[in-house]
Amino acid sequence: MQLAPAFEGSDVTFASTDAGQAENYDFERFIALKDYNQNEKLKMLAGLAETFGVIRRLRPDVVISTGAAPGLLCLLWGRVMGARTIWVDSIANSQEMSLSGRLAPKFCHVVLTQWEHLATESDGRVQHWGSVL
Amino acid sequence: MIFLTLGTQLPFDRLVEAVDNAVDGLDEEIFGQIGKSGYKPKNMQVTDYMTPREFNDRFAAARVIVAHAGIGSILSGFNAGKPLVIMARRAELGEHRNDHQLATVAQMQRIPGIHVAETTEDLRRYFADPDLLAMSAGETPERTRLIGNLRKEIFG
Numbered sequence: 001m002q003l004a005p006a007f008e009g010s011d012v013t014f015a016s017t018d019a020g021q022a023e024n025y026d027f028e029r030f031i032a033l034k035d036y037n038q039n040e041k042l043k044m045l046a047g048l049a050e051t052f053g054v055i056r057r058l059r060p061d062v063v064i065s066t067g068a069a070p071g072l073l074c075l076l077w078g079r080v081m082g083a084r085t086i087w088v089d090s091i092a093n094s095q096e097m098s099l100s101g102r103l104a105p106k107f108c109h110v111v112l113t114q115w116e117h118l119a120t121e122s123d124g125r126v127q128h129w130g131s132v133l
Numbered sequence: 134m135i136f137l138t139l140g141t142q143l144p145f146d147r148l149v150e151a152v153d154n155a156v157d158g159l160d161e162e163i164f165g166q167i168g169k170s171g172y173k174p175k176n177m178q179v180t181d182y183m184t185p186r187e188f189n190d191r192f193a194a195a196r197v198i199v200a201h202a203g204i205g206s207i208l209s210g211f212n213a214g215k216p217l218v219i220m221a222r223r224a225e226l227g228e229h230r231n232d233h234q235l236a237t238v239a240q241m242q243r244i245p246g247i248h249v250a251e252t253t254e255d256l257r258r259y260f261a262d263p264d265l266l267a268m269s270a271g272e273t274p275e276r277t278r279l280i281g282n283l284r285k286e287i288f289g
Contacts, residue, residue, distance in 0.1 A: 002208070002276075006283035062287050086286060092204040094240065095233045110286060114279070115240065130279030133211060133244060 001025055002132040003064070003088065013058055017070055033070045038099060044069065052077050059083075066090050072100040079107050086110045091131055093118075101126075135260060136195035137165035137177070138188070138206065145201055145228055146172040148220045152199055153177060155256035164191055197265060199256070202234040202249075207241060214270025218248045218259050244273055 001014070004025060014027040017035035031054055036043035047070055055063070055077035063078030064086040065071030075085045087104035089097050091114040096102075105111045105125035113119050114131035137152050139145050149167050153174040156163045163177035166188065170179070183191070192198065192213055200206035202219040210217030221238045222228035242249045246268030250256050259265055 003280070003283065006280045006287065010287065064283075064287075084286070086283070088283075090204075091208075094204075094236050095231070112279075129282035130277070131275045132279060133207060133241065133273055133275060 003066075007064075010062075013060070015054065015070075015074065033074075036069055038069050044073075047073055055081055055083075062086065064088065067098055067100045069100055072103060075104065075108055079109075084109055087112065089113045089118075089126075091115075091133060097122075097126065134162040134164060134191075134195050135159075135197045135199065136191050137163070137167065137199040138192075139166065139168050139170075139201055140203065140205070142168070143222070143229060144168055144170050145220075145222060146170055147226065147228065148199070148201065149174060149179075151220070151250070151253045151256055154253045155260060159260060161196070161260075164195075166191070197260065199250075202238045202241065204237065207237075207247070210246070211244075211268045211273075212270065214246075214267050216246055216248065216259075216265040216267045218250050218256065220250045245269060 012027045013029040013031060014025060015031040015033050017033050019032045022030040034047055034050060036047050038044065051070060051073040055074060059081065060078060060083050062084045063075050065075055066088050067090060075087060079085045085108040087101060087108045089101035089112060093101065094115050097113060097118060111126050112129050113126050116128045119126050119128035135156065149165065149170050150172045153176050156176050165174060165177050165179040166183050167179050168181050192209060195215060197218060198210050198215045199218045202221040207217065219238060221234035224230065224232045238249050241247050246266050248259050248265065250259065
């Protein structure tokens, strides 16, 4: 979680599909999410319900995610329930945005790529605000 | 110690051979985690796989890290504040599915502490430099800008 300094001073819940990640960070709360990709329709339906429950319970002011599918669904429910929603595409995607990152502009307030040329090539919905490197 | 790390996905014989030639005669320990390499190094100790703990220990102990131009390697070098020498895998040589590492290298060579190598001579020059610039652990202008912009967005 290279972005952690951006949240300092706020009340943070960290959700990840990798429970082992929880040990590495000093956030107030950790929530483990099931993992799936966009080809796994049934799992995605279950994920829709899971992320709905999480976001309804937390009622976050801001939802921020680098992906993948479970993070995108958290953003979707965050938007529905009135949160500010931010997608930060992983710096690993230097050739094109991830599949989830290409869907994010449909409903997120802010969509970022960490590569300037990808922002330039987009229609303006994808911005470049810097990168973690 | 010079630590060459290639991950486990694809071999990268060109870099292994270049490092092996560049360290010939060098008075320093060289350790390589090289996956399934077709080239058999003569001048360094190698393994194909390391546990995460072994990897972290080698990484922490190294004076210089040599790696392919993968984001994972670059983030590791950045977090550890080490000098990082990278070579891009090329699709035309069968080293990767596409040439995205060339794009990565083009973008990354602006970062202090990242040293791009194309040849054995490049490597030899970097290895011979006792003051090879290290990455500044935890800060770059681009990172400061991203974190600052996100804080503005989050906190208003």
